[in-house]
Amino acid sequence: MKPLLSTPIPAAATPSSGTEKFATTVVVRKPYLLFLGEANHYSQAKTAFGLRDWAPEACVGQWSLAGCTVTLELPEMNPAEAAAKGAGSLLIGVAPVGGQVSPSWIPSLFAGIEAGLDIVSGMHTPLATIPGLADAAKAKGVRLVDVRSPPANLPVGTGRKRSGKRLLTVGTDCALGKKYTALALAKALREKGVDADFRASGQTGILIVGSGIPMDAVVADFSAGAAECLSPDAAADHWDIVEGQGSLFHPAYAGVTLGLVHGSQPDAMVLCHDPLRTHIIAAPTFPTPSLKVAIEHYLQAARLTNPNARMVGISFNTSALNDIERAKLFADTEKELGLPCFDPLKTSLNAVVARMLAE
């Protein structure tokens, strides 16, 4: 599979108020040696599996400790061997409950530094808080990269219309396929020869394409400004496929979503939905909205910064449906809303891509 990003986000922006240049994206050095620790269940190594599936060209191997029972079916190697094969980073691909770095991994992180690899983490524990690790990295000239930490000095949003086209995935709730939908759309577009980039707004997406901004960790005043940095000016026929975050219908995260909608200025949106989810995950007194209401609210929000924003399709997570149930759901929904329906893991994206590219 081709990588999903060909036009890197500029690593620096010039704020309107000065001449200083600020980094506005998190950038990671690919390819990766995927560290699995002592993972003994698939669910602990979701990050590593996601990378193997979506960025196979970025994964030179896996590294397991004694007791690990999970395999990515990649070559097993240590950091020195991975460095010899061109690896740029040792990536922590395992996440135990709580998101902390296990003490048993620490010698492995030092070994990665010793081999000249950057250390990349999505853990809650900042890498620099591990005693000695920052000094070792500095001495070796490698970086400690916490992909949960946003770039410093993000600008405030301006609302200035940018060149190029943008699609944003949005959802009736969190955790129902916005990242996968965006990845699948970027892949489908590139396979058709459309100049398209996946723009990552969360840590797994950042690891997949090697850069992005963890929107949920940005200070609220800079949310829209960060989203503006994430999909910069581009050629008129270029599409940025922006990974959505949160949901306008989530009582905790709607502010993150709205900043991303406003800053992304989407020309097109795809609404992601799980047909079996009746209530917001983690907020069970909040019902999920109807698709019709969700479409109205997202269009209303998006049209503040892009009056031409359109909804171009519905992405369903149909993992719990059989083929007959799925076909009926799609037919009923297409009849009600007049929008193409798809499941990015199971069905063709041709119709939604055609709708998206139609002016």
Add this chain to the structure above:
Amino acid sequence: MKPLLSTPIPAAATPSSGTEKFATTVVVRKPYLLFLGEANHYSQAKTAFGLRDWAPEACVGQWSLAGCTVTLELPEMNPAEAAAKGAGSLLIGVAPVGGQVSPSWIPSLFAGIEAGLDIVSGMHTPLATIPGLADAAKAKGVRLVDVRSPPANLPVGTGRKRSGKRLLTVGTDCALGKKYTALALAKALREKGVDADFRASGQTGILIVGSGIPMDAVVADFSAGAAECLSPDAAADHWDIVEGQGSLFHPAYAGVTLGLVHGSQPDAMVLCHDPLRTHIIAAPTFPTPSLKVAIEHYLQAARLTNPNARMVGISFNTSALNDIERAKLFADTEKELGLPCFDPLKTSLNAVVARMLAE
């Protein structure tokens, strides 16, 4: 004037996932010695004037350096004299362009510490970055309080309905009177004997009442959670008057606003508007919305977490209108929208308070 806060926000919350207690508000120690530096224009000392006007009981005196031409008409005194009169903090009440601490002020900050005062700042320069200041404060047992810095460990929002009543001020734009409207409403309610507290969401408001959360500086994922902490469970007939931030119609800050709307769960909202402002300040390609559209959007947003949210009045900034123009504006607007209109600096709040208290 009575202070506008009688029920302090609990200084600690217990997150649902554990037993640890986290501070969830910025708390400052009143009363203040207001430091004016070398201010030579009213506009540089807006913070100090706001405090003198809205929290006179919290201001024991002013302290000017040579060259200062501004006066609050408070007794001039140094930190030792202020401490003897019971002052708790030396408050930097002057803000030069850029928001940096001037080197010429630094001896004064050390003098404040030496007198046993906390140092309170809303500057961009964190106080702890001034060489030696943190050590001096520690040695003396006083605090350096940056009111722009939100409390650590704010929780994620839950959407759980809280007891008591809440009013939130919202706006068609930023910087048109949301803080003053909330202060005036809290004052009017308390004068009528209603149990009401002003809840500060920005630095000046925090300084006025002595506690609050600077919402614009909170990480986006925690915006609604912070707003939930800001107006905690209360008696059934208690009103929290929550200071609004930003605007749903601002391309940079709408996410902050939405998090505050959702977390505040307002029973009532007052819409603030400047009738002469045709476009969003600092985003001149964005027109301000009509009052009707703004009311619809705010009610739609608020009803996610409080289905009974109502709009109860319009607060106009009429500083540029004469009495006849103001009367016509109010009459026309009341006829169109059926809502009481007022200017918190010029007219009675009786009608809006009556509407707010009517079920």
